[in-house]
Amino acid sequence: MAETFDQRLAxxxxxxxxxxxxxxxxVPVVQTGNLVFISGQLPLKDGRLxxxxxxxxxxxxxxxxxxxxxxxxxxxxxxxxxxEGDWTRLKRIVRLGIFVQSDDGFHDQAIVxxxxxxxxxxxxxxxxxHARATVGVNALxxxxxxxxxxxxxxx
Amino acid sequence: MAETFDQRLAxxxxxxxxxxxxxxxxVPVVQTGNLVFISGQLPLKDGRLxxxxxxxxxxxxxxxxxxxxxxxxxxxxxxxxxxEGDWTRLKRIVRLGIFVQSDDGFHDQAIVxxxxxxxxxxxxxxxxxHARATVGVNALxxxxxxxxxxxxxxx
Amino acid sequence: MAETFDQRLAxxxxxxxxxxxxxxxxVPVVQTGNLVFISGQLPLKDGRLxxxxxxxxxxxxxxxxxxxxxxxxxxxxxxxxxxEGDWTRLKRIVRLGIFVQSDDGFHDQAIVxxxxxxxxxxxxxxxxxHARATVGVNALxxxxxxxxxxxxxxx
Numbered sequence: 390m391a392e393t394f395d396q397r398l399a400x401x402x403x404x405x406x407x408x409x410x411x412x413x414x415x416v417p418v419v420q421t422g423n424l425v426f427i428s429g430q431l432p433l434k435d436g437r438l439x440x441x442x443x444x445x446x447x448x449x450x451x452x453x454x455x456x457x458x459x460x461x462x463x464x465x466x467x468x469x470x471x472x473e474g475d476w477t478r479l480k481r482i483v484r485l486g487i488f489v490q491s492d493d494g495f496h497d498q499a500i501v502x503x504x505x506x507x508x509x510x511x512x513x514x515x516x517x518x519h520a521r522a523t524v525g526v527n528a529l530x531x532x533x534x535x536x537x538x539x540x541x542x543x544x
Numbered sequence: 545m546a547e548t549f550d551q552r553l554a555x556x557x558x559x560x561x562x563x564x565x566x567x568x569x570x571v572p573v574v575q576t577g578n579l580v581f582i583s584g585q586l587p588l589k590d591g592r593l594x595x596x597x598x599x600x601x602x603x604x605x606x607x608x609x610x611x612x613x614x615x616x617x618x619x620x621x622x623x624x625x626x627x628e629g630d631w632t633r634l635k636r637i638v639r640l641g642i643f644v645q646s647d648d649g650f651h652d653q654a655i656v657x658x659x660x661x662x663x664x665x666x667x668x669x670x671x672x673x674h675a676r677a678t679v680g681v682n683a684l685x686x687x688x689x690x691x692x693x694x695x696x697x698x699x
Numbered sequence: 700m701a702e703t704f705d706q707r708l709a710x711x712x713x714x715x716x717x718x719x720x721x722x723x724x725x726v727p728v729v730q731t732g733n734l735v736f737i738s739g740q741l742p743l744k745d746g747r748l749x750x751x752x753x754x755x756x757x758x759x760x761x762x763x764x765x766x767x768x769x770x771x772x773x774x775x776x777x778x779x780x781x782x783e784g785d786w787t788r789l790k791r792i793v794r795l796g797i798f799v800q801s802d803d804g805f806h807d808q809a810i811v812x813x814x815x816x817x818x819x820x821x822x823x824x825x826x827x828x829h830a831r832a833t834v835g836v837n838a839l840x841x842x843x844x845x846x847x848x849x850x851x852x853x854x
Contacts, residue, residue, distance in 0.1 A: 414658055414661035414662040414664070414665045414673070415640070415661045415673060415674050415675065415676045416673045416674065416675065417675070418675060419636060419638050419639065419673070419674055419675045421578070421579065421635075421636060421638050421697040422577070422578065422579075422697075422732070423731070423732065424579075424731065424732075424734075426638055426639045426675040426695070427675060428675040428676050428677065429676065429677030429678065429679070480731075481729060481731060483729050483731050483736055484729065484736045485725070486677060488677075488679045489838075491837065491838040492838070493837055493838060494838070495838050496838060496839065496840055496841055496842045496843075497840070498838070498839070498840045499840045499841075503724055506724035506725045507724040509724070510724045518724070518725060518726045518729070519725050519726065519729055520725065520726065520727070520728060520729045520736040520737060520738040520848075521725045521738050521739065522738065522739030522796060522798075522846065522848040523739060523840060524739070524798045524836050524838075524839055524840075524846060525836055525837060525838030525839060525840075526679050526680055526681050526682075526836050526837065526838075527646065527648050527680060527681065527682040527836075527837040527838075528644075528646040528647070528648060528649070528650050528651060528653070528679075528680030528681075528682075529651065529653070529679055529680060530651055530652070530653045530654045530678060530679075530680075531651055531654075532651045533651075536677065536679060538675075538677040540736070542731040542732075569813055569816035569817040569819070569820045569828070570795070570816045570828060570829050570830065570831045571828045571829065571830065572830070573830060574791060574793050574794065574828070574829055574830045576733070576734065576790075576791060576793050576852040577732070577733065577734075577852075579734075581793055581794045581830040581850070582830060583830040583831050583832065584831065584832035584833065584834070641832060643832075643834045681834050681835055681836050681837075682801065682803050682835060682836065682837040683799075683801040683802070683803060683804070683805050683806060683808070683834075683835030683836075683837075684806065684808070684834055684835060685806055685807070685808045685809045685833060685834075685835075686806055686809075687806045688806075691832065691834060693830075693832040
């Protein structure tokens, strides 16, 4: 892992967005001990959702994977900001909670979730391998197709 | 923050209920290290739900916010009991998990969630600012409109 | 608690399956400090689901309880493998996240969840008493009736 985080991200053709601003009554990230809890992120890009609706009737599985990647980038923007850009302080991605806005009868949530999980492993190697819970739900904020939250261990 | 917790709660016109009794096979709260995990709370008041059903067809958004406040009070009753009333031992509300029983097509879960988040900030200031994940679901226990769980750091 | 874990499990007529293999991009278990996070487990048995569909129209509550027990066994298989069979290292089951694939209008998720919670207490006594969040969802991976994730404290 001689490459830096930024080099690896660029090699994937990706870039981090600006970290979201703290909102009124809750915040993007809380650290307690060595654990960092990051709020559920939607796949907002430049302040808007490129896809809205349920998977797969309104958002295809392929589109939902793109949304999953964007939600992951937003999580990493929050985490990177919290670490002040020092990714050596990231010890482990511990847990992802992945919610997919699903049609009744859709059961390939894991495929959508893999777009998030695989990015973590590509970027962080063994440090990126995490536990996760992936479920379908009938409704998400802003009609987002996915929402992802994260727990990480930092140094 | 010269006021006490009780004074601040009273100023909001609120009071804590009695902490729920431990049930058979799970318990309201578990502490591990400095972290406290509180079981998902429904907006029970005197043992019953004042509102039941999905948001917004059966429970309006305004009613759901009232339910969110009640679930938050139940969480705080558990936490206060665990802390034996010594709120100085509360270091941080770390994470809320907020589930809103939602109609298909309802996407304002964040508004309902804010009723919980804002109470935490009003009562605890910066210590009350937390990470959260807010999602919709098609069904909740006892037909409750909301369920909220909590992780906190204590001293 | 003079009996061993294996004796207690056998007395319940149960046996642990083999722990699931690590998959590509996420893993069954991550330890951080003394906390162990186990990925959401489905009630797979010999690689397949014995029941699929929503509760109660396609999977009865009684069948869903059997599925809950199987998901719990899969969690314990992961945990036991992580502990290399030394169950004295288990200090506490901390939290369960229980998702029940529910028909609209089904609100007895707690009954299904109890199949998981009660097994933990039967096997581990006070160490098995945990916090939990139990919710309904409209869709789960592989059309599973239940998914359960776990946080535990280990020594």
